[in-house]
Amino acid sequence: MEQRNWLVAGLLIGTTSLAFGAPVSSTDLDIVIRDFQPNHPDFENFSEEYVSPGDSPSPCTSGMCRDNIYNGTVCGGARCVGYDDTWYGFEALHKSCGNGRSKTGAQIGQDGYPMLSNPFLPSYLASMVSAAQPLEYGQCTEDGSFNGRAVTKRGYTKVATGSDGQPAVHGATCTGGTVWENPVYYTPGMVMPYLLFSDVDGDASVTGQDDMLDGVTIVKLQDLCDNAHFEQWYSDVPGVNKRTNTVLTIPKENEKSTFYVIDYNYNNGGYFPLDSINPQTMNWVSAAECKTEVCDTWGPQSLSIFCPPYDYQYDKDQTDFLKQNTYDLCKGWLNNGGPREPTAALNAVATSGIGLSHLRNYNFTMMGYAKFKYNELNQTPNHEVFEFTGDDDMWIFVDGVLVVDLGGTHLSAPGKVDIAVLAANNHGCQADPGLVSFMGNPPLMNEANCVPGTTKWQNNTWHHLHFFYADRQTDGSNMYIRTSLSEIAPTKYGxxxxxxxxxxxxxxxxxxxxxxxxxxxxxxxxxxxxxxxxxxxxxxxxxxxxxxxxxxxxxxxxxxxxxxxxxxxxxxxxxxxxxxxxxxxxxxxxxxxxxxxxxxxxxxxxxxxxxxxxxxxxxxxxxxxxxxxxxxxxxxxxxxxxxxxxxxxxKPKTVIVPQDKSIDRPDFDAQAHELSGMAGSNGLPDSATGELLLTALPAVTGQDPLTLSDEQLALYTAAPATDGSNAGLTPSTTPVAYKSSTGPRCFTAGGNESCVSYAFTTTQPFKVNVRVFDHLGHFVSQYTQVVTADEFTKALQKATGTTSTASCGESKVVNPGTPLMPKGSGAMLVTVKMYPVTQEGRKLGTGPYIYQMSIIKEEYEYCYMQGGTTPSYSYMRYQRTSETYRRGYRRLNTK
Missing domain, CATH: 2.60.40 (Immunoglobulin-like)
Known part of the structure; x- marks a missing residue:
C-alpha cells in the first residue's frame, strides 16, 4: 500500500522547504467485511430467476420456477438442502426482487441515472431521472484475454456519453454484439434514508457519534428482496457472521489521471476479498492474509459459476470466463447439496479438475467508510465523484443521508455520487422537503461538517461517506470503484x-x-x-x-x-x-x-x-x-x-486580580440617579450594572501573560514603577475596546476609582458573570457580559503598534485556510468594572460586600506569541473559573 496524497518531495537537508502535491499512487478506505454461510435465509435465493407456475411471460417450462427449486429435482431426487418450507413461505420476498422476470423494481438508463424518481432520496437527487433507453448487461460476442488466455467477456451493451465526452457509465463494456443481454434492474426502498449514529454512551440515536465504523447502523425500511434478517447483515452476530477489518486500496488510474480506480469483474475473475487466489492459474490458495486484529471467516463455501438448484436449460453448454465447460462441476455441486449446503463446494472440488479455479468465499457484506474534505477548488474543471458499480445490494450515504439506492440481487448496476451537487444543496445539513415529513432532520446536521445558517457546504469542511455492499448470489462478483476524492483522512485499519x-x-x-x-x-x-x-x-x-x-x-x-x-x-x-x-x-x-x-x-x-x-x-x-x-x-x-x-x-488557572485595595470610593450620586431612572419596575438589565475594558497585551520576551502570577499580573495594571521594576510589562494606556449597555460611568476622583474593578487575561472569547451580595447574604446586583469571537478578534485588530508580521500558517479549525496573524501576544487583559449600585440603580451603602465571579472561556483557535518571540498555533478548550471575594466599600462625599 502506498498513499502519497501529500508526498513530500524536496526535503533534502536542514531547512529545505516542504513541497506538497506530488503524484499519489493509491488511496485507502476502511472496510468491515462480514462473512455469512450460504445457508443463511437471505442468501443464495436465486430470486433473479424466480418465476411461479403460470406467470407471464414465461410459464414454468424450463425449470426456472418456485416449485422446481422447492422440489429439488436436480438434487438427487430430493429437495436441495436449505430450500425448505421456510424458504417456500418467503415467496413474497423472493418475488419482490427487481428483475426482468418479476417486472418489479426499477431500471437504470444508459446515462447511469435511475429511470424512476426515488422518493427515498433527497428531492435534488430524486429529480435526477434518466430519459435515456434502459441500460443492458450481457455476454459479449468478442473475445478478450486474461493473463494471455482467451476469455468469455461480459459487460454493458449500450452506454451513453456524458457531458465531459467520457462514458456516462464506467466498467466493462461490450464493444460488439452480444450472445444475450438483459436490462439492469434493482430494488429501491429497502433501507431507511438516514443512518443511525450511536452516542458516546452507546445510546442508539441520531445525535452525536462515537465510531464511524462501529457506531453506525443502516436500518431496513421495507421487507423486499429476501431481506427478512437484514438486521444481521451489517452487525456482528455470533454464530451467524464472522468479521474482518481491513482496508480497500484503490490505485491511481494512471500517472496523469486524477482518478483512483479498482475494477473487479467477471472478465478478470471477480472480487473476493476473503480469498487468496493465484493470479496466473486463478486457483484458490488460502484465506486472505490478515492485516488487522479482527480477521475471521467461514472459508470458501461456494463456487464461482452459475449453477441454480433447478433444471437449467443451458447447463450443458455453460462455460466460465476462461471458456472451461462447467457442467460436471455444477452437477457435482448440486449432488452434494447445492448452493445452500456449506460443504457442497469443497466436496465438488475434490472430484473436479477445474474446481480450485472456482472455489471462492461468496456470501459476504461490506461496509466502507471514508472521511473526506470538501474543497471548492477541487470541483473544477470536473466535479469530484465517487462511483460504485456492483452486483447485488449497494447503498451509499454521505453525512448519514442516502445518495445512491441500488438494493436487491441484480446484474452489475452503477451508482454515482457528485460532490459538487451535494455541496450546492447543503446535503445533510438542512431538512429536505422530500424526506422531512417522515424522517425529520438529517442525523449529522448538528455536527462539525455543517455550518449553521449556511445554504451550502463551507469550504474545507470534513464530510463522511459510507457505502454498504452485499454479495448474496454466486456466479460472478463485480465491484468497480472510481473516485476523484482528493483529500481523504487516514484510515483506522490502514x-x-x-x-x-x-x-x-x-x-x-x-x-x-x-x-x-x-x-x-x-x-x-x-x-x-x-x-x-x-x-x-x-x-x-x-x-x-x-x-x-x-x-x-x-x-x-x-x-x-x-x-x-x-x-x-x-x-x-x-x-x-x-x-x-x-x-x-x-x-x-x-x-x-x-x-x-x-x-x-x-x-x-x-x-x-x-x-x-x-x-x-x-x-x-x-x-x-x-x-x-x-x-x-x-x-x-x-x-x-x-x-x-x-x-x-x-491550562493556566485564570487569575482574577482586584485592581485596587482601597475601600474608599467617590460618590456615585449622579450616575446612580441616571441608572435608577433607567431601571423601571423590572430593575436594570444584567448587562447594565457594570462595564468592560479590553486591552491588548504586548509580546514580551520571556513572559507568558497566560501563566503570570497574580503579582506579575498586578504589574500590568499598575502605573510604571519609578525604579523600572515593571518596565515592559505595562500595557497600552488606551484600551482597544469598551463594552457597556449604558455608556462609560466609572471615573476617578481624588485618586480613587468609583467602581470596584477586577482584571484577568484571556486568549478566548468569554462570558463574565458577577453576583454581588451584602454581608448578610442578601442579593444586591448581578452583571453579565459576553464578548463573542468576532468581537474578540476585532478588539485585537484595533491594537496599535502590536501587530506581528509573523504568521502561524493557515487556520485548521475555526476558519480553515485563513492565515493566523498574532496581534501583540494574542492575549487580552480584561478589566471588569462593577458600578456601586443595586439592581434597581440605588447607591450602595457603606459596608462589606461579597463578589462572586464566574468566567466562562469558549473553545477558540488563535495565534499566540509564546515567550514574545515565536508565533504558535493554539487551540484552547472550554474553561470555567469561579471565585468569591469580599470587598469593603465606603462612600465618600466629594461634594
Missing amino acids: QPSIMDFIITINGDTTTNSMFLNSELDPGVVAGMVMGDMPSILVVRNKYDVSGRVIGKDTLGYVITAMSEPENRGADGFMYEIKGNLVDVNGQPVSTGLLGGDELAFNFPSADPTVEGYNWNSKMTYGGAPFSIVSKGGKSVDAFPAEWGLITLNV
Whole structure:
C-alpha cells in the first residue's frame, strides 16, 4: 500500500522547504467485511430467476420456477438442502426482487441515472431521472484475454456519453454484439434514508457519534428482496457472521489521471476479498492474509459459476470466463447439496479438475467508510465523484443521508455520487422537503461538517461517506470503484497515522498526547523508545528575518518514553510520549515541539524521492531498517493524506486580580440617579450594572501573560514603577475596546476609582458573570457580559503598534485556510468594572460586600506569541473559573 496524497518531495537537508502535491499512487478506505454461510435465509435465493407456475411471460417450462427449486429435482431426487418450507413461505420476498422476470423494481438508463424518481432520496437527487433507453448487461460476442488466455467477456451493451465526452457509465463494456443481454434492474426502498449514529454512551440515536465504523447502523425500511434478517447483515452476530477489518486500496488510474480506480469483474475473475487466489492459474490458495486484529471467516463455501438448484436449460453448454465447460462441476455441486449446503463446494472440488479455479468465499457484506474534505477548488474543471458499480445490494450515504439506492440481487448496476451537487444543496445539513415529513432532520446536521445558517457546504469542511455492499448470489462478483476524492483522512485499519497531537501545559507540567488511528505493535513501541532514530518527522513554518513565512522546515522527533495506549473510540488510540526534537544532523532544537507543527511517522524506503529526505537512513535499529507497524501488522510505508497537527492546550488557572485595595470610593450620586431612572419596575438589565475594558497585551520576551502570577499580573495594571521594576510589562494606556449597555460611568476622583474593578487575561472569547451580595447574604446586583469571537478578534485588530508580521500558517479549525496573524501576544487583559449600585440603580451603602465571579472561556483557535518571540498555533478548550471575594466599600462625599 502506498498513499502519497501529500508526498513530500524536496526535503533534502536542514531547512529545505516542504513541497506538497506530488503524484499519489493509491488511496485507502476502511472496510468491515462480514462473512455469512450460504445457508443463511437471505442468501443464495436465486430470486433473479424466480418465476411461479403460470406467470407471464414465461410459464414454468424450463425449470426456472418456485416449485422446481422447492422440489429439488436436480438434487438427487430430493429437495436441495436449505430450500425448505421456510424458504417456500418467503415467496413474497423472493418475488419482490427487481428483475426482468418479476417486472418489479426499477431500471437504470444508459446515462447511469435511475429511470424512476426515488422518493427515498433527497428531492435534488430524486429529480435526477434518466430519459435515456434502459441500460443492458450481457455476454459479449468478442473475445478478450486474461493473463494471455482467451476469455468469455461480459459487460454493458449500450452506454451513453456524458457531458465531459467520457462514458456516462464506467466498467466493462461490450464493444460488439452480444450472445444475450438483459436490462439492469434493482430494488429501491429497502433501507431507511438516514443512518443511525450511536452516542458516546452507546445510546442508539441520531445525535452525536462515537465510531464511524462501529457506531453506525443502516436500518431496513421495507421487507423486499429476501431481506427478512437484514438486521444481521451489517452487525456482528455470533454464530451467524464472522468479521474482518481491513482496508480497500484503490490505485491511481494512471500517472496523469486524477482518478483512483479498482475494477473487479467477471472478465478478470471477480472480487473476493476473503480469498487468496493465484493470479496466473486463478486457483484458490488460502484465506486472505490478515492485516488487522479482527480477521475471521467461514472459508470458501461456494463456487464461482452459475449453477441454480433447478433444471437449467443451458447447463450443458455453460462455460466460465476462461471458456472451461462447467457442467460436471455444477452437477457435482448440486449432488452434494447445492448452493445452500456449506460443504457442497469443497466436496465438488475434490472430484473436479477445474474446481480450485472456482472455489471462492461468496456470501459476504461490506461496509466502507471514508472521511473526506470538501474543497471548492477541487470541483473544477470536473466535479469530484465517487462511483460504485456492483452486483447485488449497494447503498451509499454521505453525512448519514442516502445518495445512491441500488438494493436487491441484480446484474452489475452503477451508482454515482457528485460532490459538487451535494455541496450546492447543503446535503445533510438542512431538512429536505422530500424526506422531512417522515424522517425529520438529517442525523449529522448538528455536527462539525455543517455550518449553521449556511445554504451550502463551507469550504474545507470534513464530510463522511459510507457505502454498504452485499454479495448474496454466486456466479460472478463485480465491484468497480472510481473516485476523484482528493483529500481523504487516514484510515483506522490502514497503516498507523498521527491523527492529532495535543501539547497540554498545566502550570509547570507539560504533557504530549499523540492520537493514532490504530494501536502500535508493542515490540515496535519498545524499539522506538530504545533507539535513537527519529521515528516522527516534524514540519513547521520557516520565517525570514522580518517574521514572514517563507517555507517549511523539517525536523526529527526521537521518542524517549511512551505510555501504554488508551482507546479513545472515535478519537483513536492515545499515547503520552516524551522525546527530543533534532535537526537533520541530529543536533537538538531548543524550541521543542510547537503548536502548528505537523507530524507524520518516518519510514525506511528505497524510493529516491524519499531518500532525498536524508531521514530514512536514520530509521534503523541494530543496523537494520526499522518500520513502524500496527498491532494488526500494517507497516508505515508512505506519508498520509493529512499530517497530524499539534495544538497547544494551555491550562493556566485564570487569575482574577482586584485592581485596587482601597475601600474608599467617590460618590456615585449622579450616575446612580441616571441608572435608577433607567431601571423601571423590572430593575436594570444584567448587562447594565457594570462595564468592560479590553486591552491588548504586548509580546514580551520571556513572559507568558497566560501563566503570570497574580503579582506579575498586578504589574500590568499598575502605573510604571519609578525604579523600572515593571518596565515592559505595562500595557497600552488606551484600551482597544469598551463594552457597556449604558455608556462609560466609572471615573476617578481624588485618586480613587468609583467602581470596584477586577482584571484577568484571556486568549478566548468569554462570558463574565458577577453576583454581588451584602454581608448578610442578601442579593444586591448581578452583571453579565459576553464578548463573542468576532468581537474578540476585532478588539485585537484595533491594537496599535502590536501587530506581528509573523504568521502561524493557515487556520485548521475555526476558519480553515485563513492565515493566523498574532496581534501583540494574542492575549487580552480584561478589566471588569462593577458600578456601586443595586439592581434597581440605588447607591450602595457603606459596608462589606461579597463578589462572586464566574468566567466562562469558549473553545477558540488563535495565534499566540509564546515567550514574545515565536508565533504558535493554539487551540484552547472550554474553561470555567469561579471565585468569591469580599470587598469593603465606603462612600465618600466629594461634594
